[in-house]
Amino acid sequence: MEALVVIDVQNDFCPGGALAVAGGDEIVPVVNRLIQSFDHVVLTQDWHPAGHSSFASSHKGREPFETIAMPYGPQTLWPDHCVQGTAGALFHPDLAWTKAELVIRKGFRKGIDSYSAFYENDHTTPTGLGGYLRERGFSKLTMVGLATDFCVAFSALDARRLGFDVTVRLDACRAIDLGGSLAAMTDRMREAGVKLV
Ligand code: VGL
Ligand code: ZN
Numbered sequence: 671m672e673a674l675v676v677i678d679v680q681n682d683f684c685p686g687g688a689l690a691v692a693g694g695d696e697i698v699p700v701v702n703r704l705i706q707s708f709d710h711v712v713l714t715q716d717w718h719p720a721g722h723s724s725f726a727s728s729h730k731g732r733e734p735f736e737t738i739a740m741p742y743g744p745q746t747l748w749p750d751h752c753v754q755g756t757a758g759a760l761f762h763p764d765l766a767w768t769k770a771e772l773v774i775r776k777g778f779r780k781g782i783d784s785y786s787a788f789y790e791n792d793h794t795t796p797t798g799l800g801g802y803l804r805e806r807g808f809s810k811l812t813m814v815g816l817a818t819d820f821c822v823a824f825s826a827l828d829a830r831r832l833g834f835d836v837t838v839r840l841d842a843c844r845a846i847d848l849g850g851s852l853a854a855m856t857d858r859m860r861e862a863g864v865k866l867v
């Protein structure tokens with residue numbers, strides 16, 4: 671069984687948003703066509719409390735896009751984004767989300783970020799998505815969304831680690847590309863056996 675996993679197609683990751691990904695809104699019609707063509711669709715939603723530890727504003731003297739050491743490893747700092755209950759955290763208004771069978775929220779613990787839809791950034795705290803998909807009998811995942819080199823890539827790598835067959839549709843993704851992150855994460859995905867199409 672096969673599912674489409676739509677990652678973080680939210681206002682703050684689209685032009686005009688707090689952490690805008692270039693061309694982020696361009697994927698919406700492409701993602702909508704994929705949603706139509708799949709029998710099963712799952713969405714993720716980046717969902718941070720105000721004052722989240724991944725926000726540069728939570729660290730005195732730090733600027734967005736710097737990296738700091740957190741107890742669980744290096745963490746890139748971001749502008750405040752996808753704050754729970756704000757307009758920026760909502761799905762893009764044109765995203766055809768009604769068909770989704772599950773919306774999984776991530777990044778809701780103040781002290782740890784979660785790029786991956788499967789594990790928080792300590793790479794050990796599960797979100798529950800792996801168990802959900804396995805229990806429902808899904809073995810094949812297609813992933814799309816924002817951003818290619820962060821939440822999509824870490825989700826795809828974890829899904830491979832959990833034994834799923836994973837395809838990333840790059841035409842339905844856009845990247846942040848911070849310090850070569852797109853090339854680095856594309857290589858890591860390919861090495862892990864993610865099909866990039
Ligand atoms: C994301 C940075 C911070 C993403 C989420 O969805 O790729 N990136 N939070
Ligand atoms: Zn985030």
